[in-house]
């Protein structure tokens with residue numbers, strides 16, 4: 001029908017007029033009534049829509065579609081009696097005459113109706129939506145309904161499938177595109193963005209799409225843009241509850257509490273008994289880390305409707321993020337029981353079971369929860385690092401830590417994601433902080449590019465301090481900026497430093513003005529741009545401290561804590577935002593120009609080189625041929641990218657000597673590049689190939705000292721230092737290696753060997769204990785080594801226990817037998833107690849609890865993550 005097309009394009013007024021006229025003219029059929037009511041409903045003319053539907057329902061006494069639409073309009077208008085009456089009528093009609101409602105449109109309407117009434121989602125899918133699809137192939141409404149059902153269960157994969165199928169039939173349907181965007185939102189925000197804009201191209205008055213865009217701007221802290229979209233939406237339907245709920249969110253985030261109250265009341269105005277208004281406001285506040293306020297909103301929502309499951313799910317998650325575990329888990333369990341198809345609660349409950357196997361290490365109100373085996377291997381180092389972070393950062397930011405703080409470290413990335421986001425995914429995240437709860441990936445899930453767990457935890461703990469200090473009222477960029485900055489303060493090999501890519505970005509067009517930094521985190525152009533946003537934010541923090549002092553940074557945090565917007569606070573101390581933007585830009589550009597200033601930085605069209613044929617299986621597409629690369633180098637002998645390409649080309653050809661000069665040139669002029677392609681790492685490799693161990697050693701030491709995640713280089717350095725019996729060097733290298741991956745036996749063995757030779761029994765004991773957890777080939781030998789170390793420390797009982805364990809594994813172990821005999825003799829003739837103990841006593845290990853107690857801990861006192 002032509003009029004339906006007009007509706008799809010958003011010509012609601014015209015549709016209302018045409019349909020109204022058709023009705024007046026006495027044209028028969030429910031379609032005109034449906035269209036008229038839908039058009040008025042879309043424009044927020046609830047009373048007009050209800051008038052149409054009331055008359056139509058008397059005339060079309062068996063139409064369930066008119067009644068279902070009537071229920072929606074009546075609810076929006078707050079006329080609950082009418083909604084219930086039509087609901088009862090649908091139920092009676094279907095009971096009386098079920099075979100009248102077997103066409104596709106009726107099936108979909110009925111499925112929606114039953115699902116809303118709490119029917120089993122799987123049955124609704126099979127008996128109504130699937131059957132509608134097979135009875136009328138290409139009936140798009142059936143796919144939309146199925147997609148919406150999946151979205152309501154947080155099952156974005158299925159939702160995407162349904163909407164994609166729908167788009168196959170009707171690529172220009174705004175409802176389909178809107179559904180598709182929501183399905184993509186959690187996994188691919190760029191794709192979601194494109195899709196939502198396409199929806200608005202098709203229908204420029206598509207209200208849900210406008211509200212969706214407003215929401216993404218709110219999430220990115222761009223409130224002005226969000227307001228613009230809300231204003232645009234209000235031209236379509238000024239009455240829409242969500243429009244006002246989102247305005248309330250913005251008012252809250254801008255600390256305008258009068259307006260927040262006004263907007264909330266307006267949202268509730270038509271429908272004071274709708275739980276979704278407070279749910280929506282709370283949900284958005286949670287996205288901004290305002291968990292305490294978010295919890296209050298969910299509680300209000302549940303006061304209106306105690307069975308409103310979305311609010312219950314959200315409340316449960318927010319409580320877990322606040323560390324209020326008992327109540328949080330109780331709610332999650334309740335929801336899971338009531339709604340077996342809720343993916344989020346299902347995932348969380350399964351995770352809860354695995355968490356009950358974790359070990360808890362406690363230290364002054366900080367709880368570290370880890371896999372039991374990992375806790376044995378490096379738990380004490382985690383606790384030690386966190387204690388140091390607490391000491392250093394709380395002093396520096398003049399903050400008294402509010403405990404408990406919980407840190408959860410997950411060996412499985414999927415578990416980390418579920419704990420953090422409720423859903424699998426989020427592979428790029430190393431750790432997340434929610435204020436009092438940190439979640440992090442353990443080194444067990446490290447892939448090709450390892451990270452430094454100590455740097456990650458330092459970074460996250462810094463979030464704890466700054467989020468607490470500002471009562472979670474902090475723009476993301478500043479929180480990230482301070483955390484990255486503090487990583488670098490603690491260890492220059494952590495954090496992020498100027499790379500060639502960043503240099504080009506800073507001096508090119510990629511620097512974001514300070515006043516707009518929040519936007520750099522919203523829909524960044526690429527993952528590199530997001531990484532750059534972290535880096536730039538840290539530079540801004542460095543600049544603010546250098547120019548205005550640490551005390552100004554503290555004042556800004558205090559301003560934020562009472563709800564002042566960051567740009568207002570920045571203006572207070574820097575005079576003008578425009579000047580700050582300009583001065584920061586000048587400062588960083590000037591500094592960056594001087595780094596690597598002797599090199600030519602012109603970027604060639606292509607910076608990859610295609611390896612010679614036969615050298616690599618799949619040449620990169622956007623690459624120069626070797627001849628082109630060498631010609632370019634010839635023409636630009638001083639160019640950073642030419643030198644890189646030439647060096648890599650020679651390495652791929654195993655022309656080691658030829659690779660040395662370009663790499664040396666790079667190191668001379670731009671030594672701070674990090675990563676597996678950095679000149680330092682490449683040259684170390686070249687010297688390994690040429691057998692120049694002295695040069696290789698020198699370079700490896702530099703790499704390991706300056707780059708916090710160079711695990712391969714650590715392994716190689718361990719080899720060389722052990723060979724050279726450089727025990728001090730080996731101890732230091734092992735220490736660096738443990739910060740990357742303490743689960744690598746070779747690193748622990750290095751620590752053990754070095755500690756052995758340097759007579760540091762405490763270190764040796766830690767290493768041997770770790771090795772015993774790492775499936776050693778010779779466990780008896782490990783127990784024996786441990787025994788010796790304990791005896792060295794004067795801990796004879798522990799020593800004896802280890803000897804016995806060694807003998808249990810290998811009953812004829814000669815050295816172990818001898819040690820056992822020696823210990824037995826000494827029990828008869830104890831050694832002179834007046835002799836001084838040759839080594840300092842072992843520090844008390846942190847208080848560890850494990851096993852069955854954890855299950856109770858988890859239900860009674862635990863927390864969650866960012």
Ligand SMILES: [Zn+2]
Nearest residue numbers: 459463480483
């Ligand atoms: Zn962070």
